[in-house]
Amino acid sequence: MSIRPHVADQSLVMRTGAWPDYALIDSGDGRKLERYGRFSVVRPEPQCLWRPRLGPEAWDKADAVFDPSDEDEAGNWRFAKGPIPPFPLSWDGVRFQGQFTNFRHLAFFPEQAANWAWLKDRVTAAGPGAKVLNLFGYTGVASLVCAAAGAAVTHVDASKRAIGWARDNAAMAGLQDRPIRWICEDARRYVQREARRGARYDGVILDPPKYGRGPNNEVWRLFEDLPELAKLCVELLSENASFILLNAYAARISGVALAHLLAQELEGRAGRIDWGELALKEETTDRQIGLSFFARWTPDLAPPDLGR
Numbered sequence: 001m002s003i004r005p006h007v008a009d010q011s012l013v014m015r016t017g018a019w020p021d022y023a024l025i026d027s028g029d030g031r032k033l034e035r036y037g038r039f040s041v042v043r044p045e046p047q048c049l050w051r052p053r054l055g056p057e058a059w060d061k062a063d064a065v066f067d068p069s070d071e072d073e074a075g076n077w078r079f080a081k082g083p084i085p086p087f088p089l090s091w092d093g094v095r096f097q098g099q100f101t102n103f104r105h106l107a108f109f110p111e112q113a114a115n116w117a118w119l120k121d122r123v124t125a126a127g128p129g130a131k132v133l134n135l136f137g138y139t140g141v142a143s144l145v146c147a148a149a150g151a152a153v154t155h156v157d158a159s160k161r162a163i164g165w166a167r168d169n170a171a172m173a174g175l176q177d178r179p180i181r182w183i184c185e186d187a188r189r190y191v192q193r194e195a196r197r198g199a200r201y202d203g204v205i206l207d208p209p210k211y212g213r214g215p216n217n218e219v220w221r222l223f224e225d226l227p228e229l230a231k232l233c234v235e236l237l238s239e240n241a242s243f244i245l246l247n248a249y250a251a252r253i254s255g256v257a258l259a260h261l262l263a264q265e266l267e268g269r270a271g272r273i274d275w276g277e278l279a280l281k282e283e284t285t286d287r288q289i290g291l292s293f294f295a296r297w298t299p300d301l302a303p304p305d306l307g308r
């Protein structure tokens with residue numbers, strides 16, 4: 001009988017609750033009220049179909065509100081006391097910058113904290129010097145979490161600007177001397193080249209957008225291009241690899257679909273694939289907002305410990 005990983009029967013919801021520099025304070029009426037460091041922020045969130053728990057006195061005093069009214073996609077931030085420059089944040093001892101972008105977010109995604117915690121465990125389990133590849137790495141918090149846990153990281157992103165922010169974050173985190181390679185390249189091209197060279201990694205992270213472009217205008221389309229990329233990423237796994245983590249925000253994807261793509265490509269390896277969604281949980285209630293889908297493989301057969 002051929003060996004293949006076990007795909008978990010049930011979906012997991014990986015919840016991110018409040019951490020010292022982040023909280024989902026309240027949500028409702030198509031918006032969320034969050035705290036980033038010392039700033040409170042209101043952002044649109046059409047999924048919040050319910051009523052907010054707190055009254056206007058809490059929402060109206062926000063330091064920054066993203067107003068989608070006069071935008072197509074870009075939109076505007078309205079600041080209560082003037083623009084807020086980049087400001088320091090940290091997660092589990094890893095420092096990085098929050099900054100208000102035109103894309104409704106603050107240059108990182110707080111719900112990814114659930115993935116960061118898992119990555120930290122996997123890198124620690126793999127042992128010092130584990131080689132990690134982070135594709136579509138953006139501002140690099142996942143890369144920094146892995147580097148802080150002892151990994152040698154290759155961080156790939158198509159945007160020079162994002163790589164610049166990620167390097168600034170590494171300096172802020174005091175990790176500038178760790179073995180992190182910053183590569184500005186099309187993710188697919190890079191992986192094709194690594195596969196040809198016979199490179200191997202102990203862990204691979206990929207969080208592709210629905211649509212993107214490489215530095216030489218190479219087009220990335222999730223639904224067309226993910227199967228080949230997933231196949232190549234599996235090829236890059238070392239014999240004793242510790243993990244592969246696939247994340248996606250695209251609306252028409254699901255965790256279980258990502259899991260079965262990985263299962264197909266991981267034929268010949270044992271282990272298990274867990275899948276599901278990442279959600280932000282309100283600080284003082286159990287109300288949650290599901291935000292992205294994930295599937296992740298480990299060579300372990302034991303179900304994940306959800307005790308945290």
Ligand SMILES: C[S@@+](CC[C@H](N)C(=O)[O-])C[C@H]1O[C@@H](n2cnc3c(N)ncnc32)[C@H](O)[C@@H]1O
Pocket residue numbers: 107108109112135136137138139140141142156157158159162185186187188207208209211212213214218219220
């Ligand atoms: C949604 S962000 C990824 C989020 C990131 N993993 C995180 O948790 O912070 C998408 C990133 O993919 C990059 N990107 C888009 N198309 C790309 C391509 N063809 N090759 C490499 N990176 C690409 C963008 O520059 C952007 O930084």
